[in-house]
Amino acid sequence: MPKTIESRKIKYYWPLYLFVLPSVFLVALLSYYPAINAMYHSFYRWNGEDISYFIGAVNFNRLLGRPLLWMAVFAIFAGLIGTARKENSAAGRFFQIISSIILPGLSLVVLLFNGAGIAAGKVNMGAELGLGLLIFLIMFSVFNFIVDSENERKWIYLSIPVFFLVVSVFKALGLDSLGAWLLACTLSGAALWSLPSLDGRESARSARVLHAFLGTGLVLWALGAHAGGDRVLWGGFYVTAVLVAFNVVKMVPSIVTAVVIHRLKSERWNYIYKVMFVVPMIIPGMVYLLIWKFFFNPNEGIFNRILVRTGCMDLLVLLDRALGWGGLFKEGVMPVWLGHEGLVLPALILWGFPWVGVVGVLIYLAGLQNIDQSAYEAADLDGANPLQKFLYIELPLIMNQVKINMVLMIIGTMQAYAHIMILFGIDGGPNGKLMVPGLLMFRSAFQEGRAGYACAVGLIMFFFILALTEINNKYLKVEK
Amino acid sequence: MIFRSHKTNSLAWEMAKHLFILLILSMALFPLYVTVTISFKTNAQFVGSPWSFTYPLHFENYAIAWSSVSKYIFNTIFVGITSIVFTFFLTINAAYFFARFKMPGSRFLWYFFLILMLMPAVASLIPLFMLLKDMSLLNTFWALIIVYVAGGQVVQIYILRNFIEDIPGDLFDAAEVDGASHFQQVYNIVLPMSGSILSTLGILQFIGLWNDYILPLVVIRDDDMLTLAVGLVRMDSEYIKEWGHLMAGYTIASVPMILIFIFTMRMFVKGLSSGAVKG
Known part of the structure; x- marks a missing residue:
């Protein structure tokens, strides 16, 4: 137990403060001061040196278009986060209705009438519907299989694929994706709040909360696309969202590997594999990245050779022809993974295959060791199959x-840009395709001399990450 | 009979599991294998047969790579060891303060550190750079060192505080009766007991700065003073691609990590797993 020292005794004990003061000073100087300074300078035209004068919200205007709109949505968002956990509170219902019906509906109307439009240029009806149906079937059967029929929330899981199907129908009818999502969101929100059979159900409440977050997300999307801000910033957030989605998928191999190692009968092999999985970890991350950069080299790199050797290349060429990817893969031509506009994002997702994070595997294994053997025996008696055991x-x-890993991964993905800079250069690949917000910040500050603008970008990222952290803390409660 | 079928079935399952793990493992190790094989080849040999070792082995690739990589490695080791030593010196004392005493204001100071865990640091790179410039530390190792030391504070204080709180208080009381000062208590009680946790923390910090790219990129100008990550990227972009030299350089850059792991793996695996369970 810490020893309590009261204030009147402080004159005998004050030297103790000297133990912590150096750390405090260092952190204040190198962590707090720069953060505060960034906030301050985001309202300045600043080139990092001599030019520095106050310009108000101009940086934010340029980046976001209409900051007031953003602030209003963020305020509603904050209200939503704050009230969502309270049972049956009027304020909670208020914020939920606003963000799942009124805001998406309003943005839909505004988009219709202010000329931005929600119609897609050219629609391939069959392809849209086919893809939608495929996604629907896969998701529906997966949820139907995984979620227990006793689970009261099963209908929520099953209505997610239906939602995707509706969206693809709207798309097939000629809306662009933003319009289709907004329309589907407004309609489903209205259904969630008006169907009498849902009232009083516990599960309806969580569905409404979830839907409210979907609604705000879509409105943020609409704001980014049409509020007249910096298109580059918005494209960056889109790339980040895609990366986060795929990084969630990339967590699966680590989990599966850990479970398989754990299920091995022999303790000895268990240990041997554990040690062997540490071996890839000794390659420093930077070296690993550079090796992958070499792999992606079109003519000399290994990646294309493997594709050709395993016949994957022929498959890709076939797929290209069938789905109309526009000649990304042609016979006899080696794809330029790091230099072709259509291939840079797949390359960024693919690198690091098979995505087994060693630290992840070890951490999961440590968790799995707590399982009592009797649990497996009971499951065997009940005739559980391996998947059910999992x-x-x-x-x-x-x-x-x-x-925990997911939270860290999301926050990390939002901030990371060094690997993009190394793989694709400071401009984020051809046409700035991969210009994530972090990279935009770096380039504005150190290449274009727009440090104030860069600070504003950093501040916007800061708030996005803070909001995400807050959601994580509220909803992904970690039970100790 | 039922038992027999069950058994063969489980044997097949067991083999399948081993196969799966070996497959994943071989894919995870494949980049390492490719790097090592190519590091012994000339470009002609590589184009001729990219998949396996070819003879003669060109050991001189390593000599050439060493002449360009070695300075980066020594720079990084110097920066790393210096900053780890300074970080430990500060964090052990601060953690001792938080773990042993409840002074007026210590709650405030605790949250002063803890809030930084939640705050994303992404926006502060530019003012940090300007600050270092104003302190005229640009293009010196000290710029890197103080930033790494400051960056290591929060997490290490947090972990070390938990650790010191678990040390029986009687030890400290006995030392106090013998007239030990607080510094003596830190260096005679805390330090000898915290070997394993300090090595875990130190390794994590070292791995972090071994791979750090952005900060040295903006802070260091002279080629002779670059740290490893930036140096490697620069090699990758400058060379008229002689893959053998490049891969030899990558292999050399991995060696210090391999050495660290050989000496500390057992401790590290243990520390990582137990830390994970604790949350």
């Missing part, structure tokens, strides 16, 4: 670690 015994036990 879902009901193993996954719940490592859920904490999965959640």
Whole structure:
């Protein structure tokens, strides 16, 4: 137990402060001061040196278009986060209705009438519908299989694929994706709040909260696309969102590997594999990245050779012809993974295959070791298949670690840009395709001499990450 | 009979599991294999047969790579060790303060550190750069060192505080009766007991700065003073691609990590797993 020292004794004990003061000073100077300074300078035209004068919100105007709109949406968002956990509160209902019906509906109307439009240029009806149906079937069967029929929330899971189907129908009818999502969101929101059979159900409440977040997300999307801000920034957030989605998928191999190692009968092999999985970790991350950069080299690199050797290249050429990717893959031509506009994002997602994070595997294994052997025996008696064992015994036990890793991954993905800079250069690949917000910040400050603008970008990222952290803290509660 | 079928079935399963793990493992190790094989080849040999070792092995690739990589490695090791030593010196004392005493204001100071864990640091790079410039530290190792030391504070204080709180208080009381000052308590009680946790923290910090790219990129100008990550990227972009030299350089850049892991792996795996369980 810490020893309590009261204030009147402080004159004997004050030297103790000297133990912590150096750390405090260092952190204040190198962590707090720059953060505060960034906030201050985001309202300045600043080139980092001599030019520095106050310009108000001009930086934010340029980046976001109409900051007032953004602030209003963020305020509603904050209200939503603050009230969402309160049972049956009027304020909670207020914010939820606003963000799941009124805001999306309003943005839809505004888009219709202010000339931005929500119609897509050219629609391939069959392809849209086919893709939608495919996604629907896959998601529906997966949810139907995974979610227990006793689970009161099953209908929520099953209505997610239906939502995707509706969106693709709207798209096939000629709306662009933003319009289709907004329309589907408004309609489903109206249904969620008006259907009498849903009232009083516990599960309806969580569905409404979830839907409200979907609505705000879509409105933010609409704001980014049509509020007249910096298109580059918005494209960057889109790339980040895609990367986050794929990074969630990329967590699966680590989990699966850990579970398989854990299920091995022999303790000795278990240990041997654990040690062997540490070996890839000794390659420093930077070296690993540069090796992958070499892999992607079109003619000398290994990646294309592997594709050709395993026949994947022929498959890709076939797919290209069938789906109309516009000649990304042609016979006899090696794809330029790091230099072709259509290939840079896939390359960024693919690098690091098979995506087994060693630290992740070890952490999951540590969690799995707590499982009592009797749980497996009971499951065997009940005739559980391996997948069921995974879902009901193993996954719940490592859920904490999965959640923590996911939170760290999301925050990390939002901020990371060094690897993009190394793989694709400071301009973010051809046509700035991969200009994520962090990279935009870096380039504005150190290449274009627009340090004030860069500070504003940093501040916007800061608020996005803070909001995400807040959601994480509220909803991905980690049980200790 | 039922038992027999069950057993063969489980044997097949067992083999399948081993196969799966070996497949994943081989894919994870593949980049390492490719790097090492190419590091012994000339470009002609590589184009001729990219997949396996070819003879003669060109050991001189390593000599050439060493002449360009070595300075980066020594720079990074110097920066790393210096900043780790300074970080430990500050964090152990601060953690001792938080773990052993409840002074007026210590709650405030604790949150002063803890809030930084939640705050994304992304926006502060530019003012940080300007600050270092105003302190005329640009293009010196000290710029890197003080930033790394400051960056290591929060997490290490947090972890070390938990650790010191678990040390039995009687030890400190006994030392106090013998007339030990607080500094003596830190260096005679805390320091000898915290070997394993300090090495874990130190390794994590070292891995972090071994791979750090952005800060040295903006802070260091002279080629002779670059740290490893920036140096490697620069090599990658400058060379008229002689892959053998490049891969030899990458292999050399991995060696210090390999050494660290060989000496500390057991401790590290243990520390990582137990830390994970604790949350």
